Amino acid sequence: MTKQQLFEQIQKKRSFLCVGLDSSLDKIPKHLLKYENPILEFNKQIIDATKDLCVAYKPNTAFYECYGKKGWETLIETWKYIPQDIFSIADAKRGDIGNTSAMYAETFFNAASSEMSFDSVTVAPYMGSDSVTPFLTFKDKWVILLALTSNAGHADFQLQEIGEDKLFEKVLKTSQTWATDEQMMYVVGATRGAAFGDVRKLAPDHFLLVPGVGAQGGDLNEVCKYGLNSQCGLLINSSRGIIYASQGEDFAEKAREEALKLQKEMEQILIAAELINHR
Numbered sequence: 001m002t003k004q005q006l007f008e009q010i011q012k013k014r015s016f017l018c019v020g021l022d023s024s025l026d027k028i029p030k031h032l033l034k035y036e037n038p039i040l041e042f043n044k045q046i047i048d049a050t051k052d053l054c055v056a057y058k059p060n061t062a063f064y065e066c067y068g069k070k071g072w073e074t075l076i077e078t079w080k081y082i083p084q085d086i087f088s089i090a091d092a093k094r095g096d097i098g099n100t101s102a103m104y105a106e107t108f109f110n111a112a113s114s115e116m117s118f119d120s121v122t123v124a125p126y127m128g129s130d131s132v133t134p135f136l137t138f139k140d141k142w143v144i145l146l147a148l149t150s151n152a153g154h155a156d157f158q159l160q161e162i163g164e165d166k167l168f169e170k171v172l173k174t175s176q177t178w179a180t181d182e183q184m185m186y187v188v189g190a191t192r193g194a195a196f197g198d199v200r201k202l203a204p205d206h207f208l209l210v211p212g213v214g215a216q217g218g219d220l221n222e223v224c225k226y227g228l229n230s231q232c233g234l235l236i237n238s239s240r241g242i243i244y245a246s247q248g249e250d251f252a253e254k255a256r257e258e259a260l261k262l263q264k265e266m267e268q269i270l271i272a273a274e275l276i277n278h279r
Contacts, residue, residue, distance in 0.1 A: 001087050001119050002140070003182050003207065007231040009055045009085060011276050014267040016232050017259060018056035018089065018209065020239025021046065021078060022063050027244055029251045037070070042251075043078045046243050049252040053263040056087040056235050058209075076115045087235070088118045089144065089209070095124030095131050102134040109138045120144050122187060122209070125171050129178055136179050143184050147171050148199060150189025150212035172202040181206040188227070190218020190236070196226035204229060211237045213262075220262070224269050232275055238262060 001009075010016050021043055025033075028042045035041040047057065064075035082088050090108040094101065104121075111117035120142035123132055135143045148158055148168040158168040165173065175184060181203070188199050190212030199208065208227055212218035213236050220236060227234050238258075246254035270276045 003231065006055065006087055006207070009087070010232045010270070013053065013055055013263070014270060014276055015053055015055055015263040016234050016236055016266055016270075017054040017262050018058050018087075018235045018237040019046065019050050019054045019242055019259065020091070020211070020237050021057055021059040021243065022239045023059075023243065024063055025067075029247050029249065031249055037074060037077075039064075039067075039071075040074045040077050042243075043074075044081055045252040046255050047081055047083075049256040050242065050259040051083055051086060053256070053259045054086065056089055056237075057082050058089040058091045058237055058239075060091040060239075079116045079118060087120070090116070090118040090121040093122050093124050093146065095127055097127060098130045098134060101131050102137075105135045105138060109135070109141050120185070122146065125175060129174075132175070132178055136183060141183070143179065144209050145171065145175055145184060145186050147186040148188045148195060150191045150218065154189070169198070169202060172199065176203070185209055185235075187211065190220075190223050193219065193222050194226055196223060200227060200229065205231075205233070207231075207233050207235060209235045209237060211239075213238055213241075220265055221269070224273075228269070228273055230275075232270065232273075236262070236266070 023039045023042050028038060032038040032041050059075060059078055064071035079088060092108060094104040107114050108116055108118045108121045121135060122144045123135060124146050125132060132143060160167050162170050185207040186203060188208045188210055190210045210223055213220050242255050242258045245258045271278060
């Protein structure tokens, strides 16, 4: 999916919502445990309930890898179930040297070998360009680079000063020599608020994947105040706040209700920014 196609989906659905599929056996509704693959059934029902309200799905691969062979099968079948016009993100946070990164890229991008071909994968930049560039060799695929995250320990490294820049600023500047805004996005946590202004000074045209709205306390309006650009430029992720809205048999219905609330807020933001028209 190209950047323009993603923006067109945002305009069509009047939404820039990404639904995180952080699906765990100990958190999904108990009545689903009767199914042969409870997590896959859970994911399918969540996707069916929200696919007209979101523009991206983001399975966190750790929630699948922990179940071994069965988990990988679930991840593969989940990817296959995501509609092709919805942006798919493998939230794998990989980051190793060249040959290993090349194999990780094959894992998430090459359906001929792995049965998966996500549109994008999250990558950690700590080891530098040779850990990132193997992912960039795949045509029409995206790297989503960790830049300024929402966790409490982000300040341990990301805010440390290196010369005139903080480390996250150095990541933004240096990584733009590896790829353009047509192939690279950045992770910026919603709890960072006004720091989106600093990010936009350095990366005005890139899409930003923004976790932390909802259960982690990030404010959607503050993120948009500083982070919105002329093509929206934001994918706002919500995981627990949507997928675990109910533990009952109505879980998919309740997930839809929560997704719809966010979509309606996003619609008003897009209208105010003149990125879509009033209906």
